[in-house]
Amino acid sequence: MIGFSKATHYAFFFNSIVYGRINEHLTRNLDTLYKCISTKDMNAESLLNESEPNEDLSKITPHFPNTFNLASYINHSEVLQNLLHIKVNLSKIETKPHLIDKLLKVNKEQLQKYVYFLKDYVSMDDLGNFITKNPMIFYESLDDLQIRINYLQSKNFTKSQIQRVVSKNPFWLMFSTTRIDRRLGYFQNRFNLSGNEVRELTTKQAKLITYNSQHIKTNTFVIREEMGFDDKELKKLILDKPKLLMINQLHLLERFKYIHNVMNIDHSSILRHPGVLLSRNFRVKQRHLYLKKLGRDQYDPKKANYIPLIALAEGTDIDFCKVYAKCDIYAFNTFLKTL
Amino acid sequence: MKLRDAASAYKALNGLVCIYKPTCVSVERVLHCIRTNLCRDLNGLPDRPGELRVAVEGPTNKPMTVKLVPNYADDPLVCGPRYIAEDIKCSWATHLGLFSSGVLLVGLNQGTKLTYLINTARLTRCYKISGLLGKATDTYFWNGKLIEKATIGHVTRPKIDEIVAHMQAAHQKTMFELSGVHMESQTMFDLASEGLIRPANSKLPVIYGLKCVAFDPPHFTLEVQAVNEYEKYLWTLIHDLGIQLKTAAHCTGVQCIRQGKFDVSLALLRKHWKLEHFIDNMDQCRIVLEEHEQLMRPESAILSG
Numbered sequence A: 001m002i003g004f005s006k007a008t009h010y011a012f013f014f015n016s017i018v019y020g021r022i023n024e025h026l027t028r029n030l031d032t033l034y035k036c037i038s039t040k041d042m043n044a045e046s047l048l049n050e051s052e053p054n055e056d057l058s059k060i061t062p063h064f065p066n067t068f069n070l071a072s073y074i075n076h077s078e079v080l081q082n083l084l085h086i087k088v089n090l091s092k093i094e095t096k097p098h099l100i101d102k103l104l105k106v107n108k109e110q111l112q113k114y115v116y117f118l119k120d121y122v123s124m125d126d127l128g129n130f131i132t133k134n135p136m137i138f139y140e141s142l143d144d145l146q147i148r149i150n151y152l153q154s155k156n157f158t159k160s161q162i163q164r165v166v167s168k169n170p171f172w173l174m175f176s177t178t179r180i181d182r183r184l185g186y187f188q189n190r191f192n193l194s195g196n197e198v199r200e201l202t203t204k205q206a207k208l209i210t211y212n213s214q215h216i217k218t219n220t221f222v223i224r225e226e227m228g229f230d231d232k233e234l235k236k237l238i239l240d241k242p243k244l245l246m247i248n249q250l251h252l253l254e255r256f257k258y259i260h261n262v263m264n265i266d267h268s269s270i271l272r273h274p275g276v277l278l279s280r281n282f283r284v285k286q287r288h289l290y291l292k293k294l295g296r297d298q299y300d301p302k303k304a305n306y307i308p309l310i311a312l313a314e315g316t317d318i319d320f321c322k323v324y325a326k327c328d329i330y331a332f333n334t335f336l337k338t339l
Numbered sequence B: 001m002k003l004r005d006a007a008s009a010y011k012a013l014n015g016l017v018c019i020y021k022p023t024c025v026s027v028e029r030v031l032h033c034i035r036t037n038l039c040r041d042l043n044g045l046p047d048r049p050g051e052l053r054v055a056v057e058g059p060t061n062k063p064m065t066v067k068l069v070p071n072y073a074d075d076p077l078v079c080g081p082r083y084i085a086e087d088i089k090c091s092w093a094t095h096l097g098l099f100s101s102g103v104l105l106v107g108l109n110q111g112t113k114l115t116y117l118i119n120t121a122r123l124t125r126c127y128k129i130s131g132l133l134g135k136a137t138d139t140y141f142w143n144g145k146l147i148e149k150a151t152i153g154h155v156t157r158p159k160i161d162e163i164v165a166h167m168q169a170a171h172q173k174t175m176f177e178l179s180g181v182h183m184e185s186q187t188m189f190d191l192a193s194e195g196l197i198r199p200a201n202s203k204l205p206v207i208y209g210l211k212c213v214a215f216d217p218p219h220f221t222l223e224v225q226a227v228n229e230y231e232k233y234l235w236t237l238i239h240d241l242g243i244q245l246k247t248a249a250h251c252t253g254v255q256c257i258r259q260g261k262f263d264v265s266l267a268l269l270r271k272h273w274k275l276e277h278f279i280d281n282m283d284q285c286r287i288v289l290e291e292h293e294q295l296m297r298p299e300s301a302i303l304s305g
Helices: A015-039 A044-050 A078-085 A097-103 A108-118 A124-133 A133-141 A142-154 A159-168 A177-190 A196-203 A212-224 A233-241 A249-262 A267-272 A274-278 A281-294 A319-325 A329-336 B006-012 B027-044 B109-121 B158-178 B185-195 B231-244 B275-291
Strands: B015-021 B051-056 B065-070 B091-092 B100-108 B125-133 B136-137 B146-149 B208-216 B219-227 B248-260
Touching: A044 A108, A078 A108, A097 A133, A108 A124, A108 A133, A108 A142, A124 A133, A124 A159, A133 B015, A142 A159, A142 A177, A159 A196, A159 B015, A177 A196, A177 A212, A196 A233, A196 B248, A212 A233, A233 A267, A249 A267, A249 A274, A249 A281, A267 A274, A281 A319, A281 A329, A319 A329, B006 B027, B006 B275, B015 B109, B015 B275, B027 B091, B091 B109, B100 B109, B125 B231, B146 B208, B146 B231, B146 B275, B158 B185, B158 B231, B231 B248
Parallel strands: B100 B248, B136 B248
Antiparallel strands: B015 B100, B051 B065, B091 B100, B125 B219, B125 B248, B136 B146, B208 B219
């Protein structure tokens, strides 16, 4: 049951790249062999007689046909084996054939240099994931990478913060310092952040800074204009849950509409538990309906039997039933089967 | 049941499972979710030991060494995960519309043959349809545009019951008409004396039972037993009921609570769509199927079960 990934639809033509180096050494040997085959009868005895008896033929490989995936090369390619040892998921990279061509041209010394550089910022466990996500890192010059790290240091990011940013967002180092500077400047101006807050935001959700800027603008619009939070509240939301800017705008609005219009929760309560906007709508909906059925849907902290809003989104159903609904999980499951 | 390894778990995945389909999630999405969840769980189980390969090494002009070395090509990181979605065959027995919720029978691997049998056996399905009196929409469902408002003060439980009983009688009459036998013949009399009959083809919806189970104006709920029905047909039923009650109505929810002998208590909720639950559920479904084997291969037109 070996599953080949979708890449099998693409045929790769890179055997010449792997064997290119070997072939150079072998041309002479092959030439003698071809001569034997063409001039003499093709029996092994005559072949043996013609070729020099003491010559080492172990480097001659059989003809290698075009292949559909990297699995057929890995037993012969040291670079690929090294990548495997640091747990790079080659089957995932394979789904993008243009990356494979580039990856196969990387030599051992280059690989060593980059891994040596990256290990200061990415832990060994995350390194495989890092290269899986961003194999093109080998094509950025090491000086550039150092400059980009230096930039973060110049902006007073601590060492642990830099490590978190680089390992959480493998594409961070691909962005030039001017681009990163522009992005950080955008966030600082748009949301009125102080220097510390920018650093906090970047460390908390490093992907946000390099995210599609159009998407971020749309979600900011949704939160400000369609959901009706003002600039101060927006800033608090972003610093608390930066992911709100990265999720689908339609889902975000749908969740807000349910919580605000159907459950009648005001903006300040949502602001207290913004995590509720990150949970899929059906989860909030089914827990709310159950509480409503039990008569426990009381989300006002000033009154008795207060249920925090976040309880609708987080934790397992078992915990929810035990702590907030105060009922049996089976009763909750039976209720879910009536929806 | 304790799962030892992925291979034995995959072998156990042959049969029918009973799923609780949530509303606003299409059947295709449900099947996709089942497939990806199963692959995730199978790939998480202990894997078989890695393959070895025979390597003949050393220069050819000296004695060469033959040894067994690990085969890198067999590593899941190189050749991809052991189980992918395409490895799991998955099919539904009878379709449920996007806005319907409830019991959905799904066949996995060899079980896809069972879903075909269930589909052709045309098991009766039991629905709870909830409606709202006083408003009509252009799609007959809550997602449509409001096109009409009407008063509902005159609607009472006995009135609904009367009209519902009338509708049921009308449907039972058409059931005999659609059987293809002449209405005035002795054959028809013999057939009708046996009880309800199943439809001759899979195209025309037939309703066997219709009952109002809850009435709390403006909300009400009907319970329907039917064959060959589809989502939109059930919506129109509510719309027609509204017109006959001299008011307007639209449907607010369709829930399938039983299909044949598979009822909602057997169904797996969305949070339980995991490998171990599927295997448990498959065993339960197998017991139900063995107890009611005649349901799958009906021999006469008489409706049973």
